Amino acid sequence: MKQCENIQDQMADFLDEALNEQEMKQIQEHIDGCQDCNQEMEEMKALFFGLSEDELEQPSASLRMNFEQMLEEEKAKQETKVISLQERTSWKSYIRVAASILIVVSAFLIGKYSDGETKPSINPEVASILAKMEDDSASQRIAAMNRFEEINTTDSKIIQALIDRLLYDEKASVRLAAVEALAKFSSLEMVKQAMIKSLESDQDPAIQIELIQTLAKIQEKRALPPMKRLLENEDVPEYVKKEIQINMASVS
Structure with a gap:
């Protein structure tokens, strides 16, 4: 774990190629053999290089004012948190804040200018x-x-x-x-259909029970066929079948 922490502390310098040849080689060898550090490196690359490559449409004066207001609010939120970081690891907080602001601004501009039409901001x-x-x-x-x-x-x-x-x-x-x-939101038709579809395909017992209880509560009759199929399935645990038997009366 200590080695992983040391490696992760040097990842920013690794991406900047600010280390000597031996250090670069040691970090690369560790990343190649460590799944956790490999994933950390991939996430860092996505933020480190993705932020520099993204191009946003230039907003109008009014949109710029809205953005500046959102930026000030985001900065105020960050200032309420006291975080003590070593100098080498401080880049993580800055990247995450920048990514958060980028997501908000991108969504705002896309919603405003998509297809050349004026739409309400997200x-x-x-x-x-x-x-x-x-x-x-x-x-x-x-x-x-x-x-x-x-x-x-x-x-x-x-x-x-x-x-x-x-x-x-x-x-x-x-x-x-x-x-x-x-x-x-189980009263919505799109939600009902999704839950029935999930009950037909999902094999996790905990999810099956949650779906059965929810669909029985709203007395969704279309849930009866998949419930009956689960009762007939030998691979379904007995406690799930018992839950079906308890709730089928509410559905039928």
Whole structure:
């Protein structure tokens, strides 16, 4: 672990090619053999080089004022946090703040000028949640869903993003969090259809139980066929089948 910390502390200098030949070789050999450090390096490259390559459309005077206001608010938030970092590792905070601001501004400009038409700007909070739901880290995707549950919004973009996580995310923990976040929108047809589709295909018992309970609560009759198929499936755990039997009466 100590070696990984030392390597990660030197990654910024490694990308800047500011180390001597022996140090560059040692870091490269470690990264090639360490999955965690390799992933850290890839994430750093995406931020380190991606920020310099992105080009944004020049905003009008009024949009520039809005951006400056958002920038001041973001700076104020950062100033409320006292973070003590060594000089060599301080670049991480700066890159993350810059990336956060870039996401908000990009979403704002794209929403304003997409297809040459004037459209309402995207709520910065919504833009941030959408960006985190695409994060490589499962914990960040779950954190985005938890944040969505805290704010009172029915933004269709976030609901669709939650459905995508439910149906296609590779992590069961993320899919389960998506079910829980979508539960309060179970009256929407698009959510009902997504939950039924997930019940037909997802093999994780915890997700199956959460879907069964949610669909039974809204008395969704279209959930009966997949529930019956689960009852007939020998691979389905008995406790899941018991949950189906308890809830089928509410659906039928």
